[in-house]
Amino acid sequence: xxxxxxxxxxxxxxxxxxxxxxxxxxxxxxxxxxxxxxxxxxxxxxxxxxxxxxxxxxxxxxxxxxxxxxxxxxxxxxxxxxxxxxxxxxxxxxxxxxxxxxxxxxxxxxxxxxxxxxxxxxxxxxxxxxxxxxxxxxxxxxxxxxxxxxxxxxxxxxxxxxxxxxxxxxxxxxxxxxxxxxxxxxxxxxxxxxxxxxxxxxxxxxxxxxxxxxxxxxxxxxxxxxxxxxxxxxxxxxxxxxxxxxxxxxxxxxxxxxxxxxxxxxxxxxxxxxxxxxxxxxxxxxxxxxxxxxxxxxxxxxxxxxxxxxxxxxxxxxxxxxxx
Amino acid sequence: xxxxxxxxxxxxxxxxxxxxxxxxxxxxxxxxxxxxxxxxxxxxxxxxxxxxxxxxxxxxxxxxxxxxxxxxxxxxxxxxxxxxxxxxxxxxxxxxxxxxxxxxxxxxxxxxxxxxxxxxxxxxxxxxxxxxxxxxxxxxxxxxxxxxxxxxxxxxxxxxxxxxxxxxxxxxxxxxxxxxxxxxxxxxxxxxxxxxxxxxxxxxxxxxxxxxxxxxxxxxxxxxxxxxxxxxxxxxxxxxxxxxxxxxxxxxxxxxxxxxxxxxxxxxxxxxxxxxxxxxxxxxxxxxxxxxxxxxxxxxxxxxxxxxxxxxxxxxxxxxxxxx
Numbered sequence: 001x002x003x004x005x006x007x008x009x010x011x012x013x014x015x016x017x018x019x020x021x022x023x024x025x026x027x028x029x030x031x032x033x034x035x036x037x038x039x040x041x042x043x044x045x046x047x048x049x050x051x052x053x054x055x056x057x058x059x060x061x062x063x064x065x066x067x068x069x070x071x072x073x074x075x076x077x078x079x080x081x082x083x084x085x086x087x088x089x090x091x092x093x094x095x096x097x098x099x100x101x102x103x104x105x106x107x108x109x110x111x112x113x114x115x116x117x118x119x120x121x122x123x124x125x126x127x128x129x130x131x132x133x134x135x136x137x138x139x140x141x142x143x144x145x146x147x148x149x150x151x152x153x154x155x156x157x158x159x160x161x162x163x164x165x166x167x168x169x170x171x172x173x174x175x176x177x178x179x180x181x182x183x184x185x186x187x188x189x190x191x192x193x194x195x196x197x198x199x200x201x202x203x204x205x206x207x208x209x210x211x212x213x214x215x216x217x218x219x220x221x222x223x224x225x226x227x228x229x230x231x232x233x234x235x236x237x238x239x240x241x242x243x244x245x246x247x248x249x250x251x252x253x254x255x256x257x258x259x260x261x262x263x264x265x266x267x268x269x270x271x272x273x274x275x276x277x278x279x280x281x282x283x284x285x286x287x288x289x290x291x292x293x294x295x296x297x298x299x300x301x302x303x304x305x306x307x308x309x310x311x312x313x314x315x316x317x318x319x320x321x322x323x324x
Numbered sequence: 325x326x327x328x329x330x331x332x333x334x335x336x337x338x339x340x341x342x343x344x345x346x347x348x349x350x351x352x353x354x355x356x357x358x359x360x361x362x363x364x365x366x367x368x369x370x371x372x373x374x375x376x377x378x379x380x381x382x383x384x385x386x387x388x389x390x391x392x393x394x395x396x397x398x399x400x401x402x403x404x405x406x407x408x409x410x411x412x413x414x415x416x417x418x419x420x421x422x423x424x425x426x427x428x429x430x431x432x433x434x435x436x437x438x439x440x441x442x443x444x445x446x447x448x449x450x451x452x453x454x455x456x457x458x459x460x461x462x463x464x465x466x467x468x469x470x471x472x473x474x475x476x477x478x479x480x481x482x483x484x485x486x487x488x489x490x491x492x493x494x495x496x497x498x499x500x501x502x503x504x505x506x507x508x509x510x511x512x513x514x515x516x517x518x519x520x521x522x523x524x525x526x527x528x529x530x531x532x533x534x535x536x537x538x539x540x541x542x543x544x545x546x547x548x549x550x551x552x553x554x555x556x557x558x559x560x561x562x563x564x565x566x567x568x569x570x571x572x573x574x575x576x577x578x579x580x581x582x583x584x585x586x587x588x589x590x591x592x593x594x595x596x597x598x599x600x601x602x603x604x605x606x607x608x609x610x611x612x613x614x615x616x617x618x619x620x621x622x623x624x625x626x627x628x629x630x631x632x633x634x635x636x637x638x639x640x641x642x643x644x645x646x647x648x
Contacts, residue, residue, distance in 0.1 A: 049407030077403045182355050223352050242350035244359060246389045247408065301647055302350060302386040303638025305408050 010203040010226060010233035019284040020321045022263040022277075023062075036063035036261040038254065039116065040124040041142060042157065043070025044093060044135060047128030048077040050157060050250045053306055054127040055085050057254035060313040061288065063261070066254075067120070069113060069142075071135070072096070074128070088112065094134040102134060109138045110145070117145060121261040122152045126159020127250045136162050143169045150175065152260050152278070156253040160184045164191045167213055174229075176216040177260065177282060179253055185220050188213075202226060203233040219256065219282045221249065225290075227282040232275070234283055239290035241297035247306030248293060251313070256285030291316040334527040334550060334557040340644055343608040346587040346601075347386075347645045360387035360585040362578065363440065364448040365466055366481070367394025368417060368459060371452030372401040374481060374574045377630055378451040379409050381578035384637040385612065387585070390578075391444070393437055393466075395459070396420075398452070412436065418458040426458060433462045434469065441469060445588075446476045446581040450483020451574045460486050467493045474499065476584050476602070480577040484508045488515050491537055498553075500540040501584070501606060503577055509544050512537075526550060527557040543580065543606045545573065549614075551606040556599070558607055563614035565621035571630030572617060575637070580609030615640040 024035065038058040043051040051074070055066040067086045068078055075089025090112040097105050123146050129139065139162060146153055152175040155163055160180055163169050164187050170176040180188055189197050189205065192212040198205045203226065210218050210230040217229040224237040260281035267277040292312040296304045299312075348359065362382040367375035375398070379390040391410045392402055399413025414436040421429050447470050453463065463486060470477055476499040479487055484504055487493050488511050494500040504512055513521050513529065516536040522529045527550065534542050534554040541553040548561040584605035591601040616636040620628045623636075 046412055047410065048403050049409065052407045073400075077400050080404045081407050222355075240352060242352045242354065243386075244354055244356040244388050245383060245408075246356060246410070248356075300638055301642045303384040303641065305383055307406075307408060 010235040013227075013234040013236055013283045015236045015238055015283050015287040016320055018280050019259070019287050022259060022266050022280055022284055023317070023321045024262055024265065026323050033064050036258050037065040037067075037119060037121050038063050038124065038257045038261075039067040039069060039120045039122075040127055040254070041069045041139060042125070042127040042129040042159070043068055043074035043078050044091070044128060044130035044132065045071060045073045046130055048074045048081075049247060049306075050128030052078050052081045052085070053247050053250035053310065054124050054156075054254040054257075056082055057251045057310055057313060058124075058258050059084055060310060061255055061258045061317060063258045067116065070128075088116070091135055091138060093130070093132040095132075097134065106134075106138055106141070110141050113142050114145065117149050117151065120151060121264075122154065122257040124154045124156065124253045124257050126155055126157035126162075127253055129158035129162075131158055131161060140166065140169055147173050152257075152264065153177065154179060154253045154257050154260070156249055160188070164188050167192065170213065170216050172214045174215045174217075174276075175278065177219060177256060177278060178213075178216060179219045179221060179249065179256065181221045181249060188218075203228070206233055217276070217278045217282060219252075219286060221252065225286040227279055227286070229276045229279050232279065234279060236283055236286040236290065238287060239294040241290075241293035241304065243293070243297055243302065243304045245305055248289065248309060251292070251306065251309060252285060252289045255288050255313075256282055259284035259288070288313065288316055288320065291320060334559040337551075337558040337560055337607045339560045339562055339607045339611040342604050343583070343611050344645045346583060346590050346604055346608055347641070348586055348589065350647050357388050360582050361389040361391075361443060361445050362387050362448065362581045362585075363391040363393060363444045363446075364451055364578070365393045365415075365463060366449070366451040366453040366483070367392055367398035367402055368415070368452060368454035368456065369395060369397040370454055372398045372405075373571060373630075374452030376402050376405045376409070377571045377574035377634065378448050378578040378581075380406055381575045381634055381637060382582050383408055384634060385579055385582045385641060387582045391440065394452075412440070415459055415462060417454070417456040419456075421458065430458075430462055430465070434465050437466050438469065441473050441475065444475060445585040446478065448478045448480065448577045448581050450479055450481035450486075451577055453482035453486075455482055455485060464490065464493060471497050476581075476588065477501065478503060478577045478581050478584070480573055484512070488512050491516065494537065494540050496538045498539045498541075499602065501543060501580060501602060502537075502540060503543045503545060503573065503580065505545045505573060512542075527552075530557055541600070541602045541606060543576075543610065545576065549610040551603055551610070553600045553603050556603065558603060560607055560610040560614065562611060563618040565614075565617035565628065567617070567621050567626065567628045569629055572613065572633060575616070575630065575633060576609060576613045579612050579637075580606055583608035583612075612637065612640055612644065615644060
């Protein structure tokens with residue numbers, strides 16, 4: 001599963017083998033839903049692109065159904081990006097509701113999300129969520145409820161802002177994956193370890209961070225992606241692109257969500273590895289995004305946008321893992 | 325930087341060399357935002373295409389993040405054009421607000437914009453702004469605030485209408501670039517020099533205009549683009565297209581915004597030229613648009629639209645400045 005090449009105290013993952021080992025065969029006997037049902041919680045007055053990118057990426061990688069839970073304002077716009085998504089415009093922001101209605105609205109939001117929760121294989125929390133306090137309060141309840149349902153969660157963007165300020169939401173939950181970029185990672189390290197980022201000993205600090213949060217998996221994005229569940233630190237540095245346009249993190253969150261489902265299906269079937277399936281999902285998700293970004297960059301150069309990378313997800317997966 | 329070929333009293337810029345010298349290398353160590361964060365202020369009930377063209381052009385040229393600040397009406401439409409943009413529907417027009425609410429609404433608009441101001445590298449003010457008096461009052465405050473933050477600004481379209489009627493908004497601000505077309509230029513000349521356009525001695529009159537406004541840079545669009553910061557007058561007449569479809573000025577404003585960031589980054593790194601980085605940004609922005617317009621016209625002829633030109637920005641930049 002992992003090569004013996006050690007880079008500092010992290011293991012350079014044989015990431016293409018990991019991806020191949022957890023990607024399910026395409027067979028005609030399966031029915032809708034078995035390749036994964038993903039839901040993205042995000043999308044508000046300001047942000048509509050991010051949840052779209054995460055949700056459509058999940059479909060393009062091979063999930064069967066992709067839902068988005070967003071605010072009313074964001075709903076029509078996200079729907080207009082693609083008829084492939086199922087969009088629930090059920091979240092609310094403070095500016096739309098009166099103070100005295102907060103608890104009833106909050107209960108209503110939870111009831112709407114609750115109806116669906118046990119139909120999903122993985123939740124992506126955060127792309128384009130925004131930072132409205134009432135919205136974040138509702139999303140905290142969604143996270144608590146998802147934990148009760150043992151639902152894996154990928155937490156990114158403003159979801160990380162929320163979790164960094166309320167670590168108890170994920171503390172000790174092994175099915176949570178946090179996917180911080182450089183700045184989000186800095187804030188996590190400050191919150192958990194009350195220190196600065198140690199660039200000399202990245203792997204050890206990441207391990208300490210994960211232990212400090214207790215039992216989650218962290219995928220730290222960067223020139224090299226580092227993945228740690230508290231026991232091992234794996235690195236993925238294959239492929240990649242020098243283009244840093246906004247939105248690539250959203251693709252990653254959707255990608256990790258799908259591979260998490262698939263890795264867990266392998267684990268459930270007893271095709272088990274000595275490795276945590278959550279870690280495998282992260283390795284595969286990172287590898288696929290990096291491959292698609294590389295292909296898009298080869299073709300579009302400096303003008304590569306996130307939408308271009310999404311268009312290469314299918315071909316990238318096919319090249320890494322040809323279907324038989 | 326400039327060839328010795330003098331055309332009247334303007335210097336014909338060696339514009340491709342300028343473009344190459346300020347375009348940053350694509351390297352894997354950079355993180356999101358370092359290639360530029362642009363914001364367009366524009367988009368109202370009537371106009372939604374212009375701010376989209378400016379903002380998406382910035383991304384296609386290589387900026388990492390592109391925001392739009394527009395009215396509520398325009399927001400959903402601009403969002404729906406592309407999930408790549410971050411659209412803030414926070415501006416207001418007179419017809420939506422009561423007279424007695426003007427000052428509170430104005431304060432709210434400023435507060436919304438203010439939250440973001442120090443995250444941007446350049447502001448584009450004017451594409452599709454419209455001429456609603458209340459909206460223009462708010463935008464005047466945004467310009468004043470941007471000056472306090474030392475934020476470079478490209479001012480085009482209805483932003484020029486505003487500035488022509490209130491020259492103090494930009495007077496003495498060296499980080500302001502005005503990009504008038506023929507008619508906008510006429511009105512500026514009338515307002516500042518109280519005279520007609522002198523076609524015989526364009527360069528000298530442009531210098532006088534810039535000195536009259538005091539310290540800004542003017543990019544006068546035309547068959548030949550003229551760029552003046554009060555000291556030198558550079559001309560760009562390479563490439564170009566005979567097609568005059570509306571919207572090309574919006575591409576130019578986004579293009580100049582990106583190259584302004586890049587030129588200022590070079591200047592900050594000490595890779596300094598004897599020339600004002602603002603002037604270099606204008607030369608490069610003009611050159612790229614003209615190249616993309618020429619390529620689009622070669623392929624689409626008379627039916628070339630602004631969207632077609634945008635599709636050639638990437639290839640044009642690659643041809644002018646191949647990435648290594």
